[in-house]
Amino acid sequence: MxxxxxxxxxxxxxxxxxxxxxxxxxxxxxxxxxxxxxxxxxxxxxxxxxxxxxxxxxxxxxxxxxxxxxxxxxxxxxQSTVGDRSYMMAMIPHHSIAILTSERAGIEDVRVRKLADGIIAAQRREISEMEWLIEDIEANGPAISEAEARTRPVPEFGPQPQASVTGGPESKAD
Known part of the structure; x- marks a missing residue:
């Protein structure tokens, strides 16, 4: 039980x-x-x-x-068993929770809304970056030096399209 x-x-x-x-x-x-x-x-x-x-x-x-x-x-x-991949795999759902909370909270204060929108944008960008890093590390191994990291730079991730709870794109009116 x-x-x-x-x-x-x-x-x-x-x-x-x-x-x-x-x-x-x-x-x-x-x-x-x-x-x-x-x-x-x-x-x-x-x-x-x-x-x-x-x-x-x-x-x-x-x-x-x-x-x-x-x-x-x-x-x-x-966190002794947590490495690069495990860290990012744990952080993606954590960031996702921040998106859900920031987007769906009944925020009235425009300053708080601005803060929440900034959190949403940052969390989406960081999720994209982590997903890219997971794929890169799986394909090429970890970049263990700054010189090696420069040969595999992380792309710039701009604003991300909104996803619904089912994972598909969703439009949102301002």
Whole structure:
């Protein structure tokens, strides 16, 4: 039950992503999901302690949850397993959430709207840049020196067309 709920929580964390093509595997989200699953196991055991006759098994579940929690917390805080590609794969949905929030919030103050529009433009540009970098690194490997990076410059990404939640182009009246 806890494992199933944990998998469901992982999937649910992507529901606030702006466009489906911004949904990417994220180690960081896996670690956060494991933290939530471990915490849920402790809470559930607290409420259901008397339901299980084998108290040793209850302690095993609590101990396992504590180990998973501690390990996942260390992994999410240290980012020790996250490299170039993993970093960008996690940041794309993160940026997408900023687009969704900035675009759909009921903003009335023109200054806040200007700020939100700037965030939208920056996040779209950065998503395009990250997608390009992922492809370039997959094709050519990482550019490990400034000289190598100069031979593979990142293109300038201008204003991006708006995408709907299904990932297709969408027009927006000003």
């Amino acid at each position: 806890i494992a199933t709920s944990t998998v469901v929580m992982f999937a649910l964390m992507y529901l606030n992503t702006y466009a489906w093509d911004h949904v990417h595997w994220s180690e960081t989200r896996v670690y956060m999901t494991l933290i939530m699953g471990a915490a849920m196991a402790v809470v559930m055991m607290g409420f259901m302690w008397k339901m299980y006759a084998d108290k040793k098994l209850n302690y095993v579940v609590l101990g396992g949850a504590a180990v998973v929690f501690a390990l996942a917390l260390w992994l999410v805080r240290s």
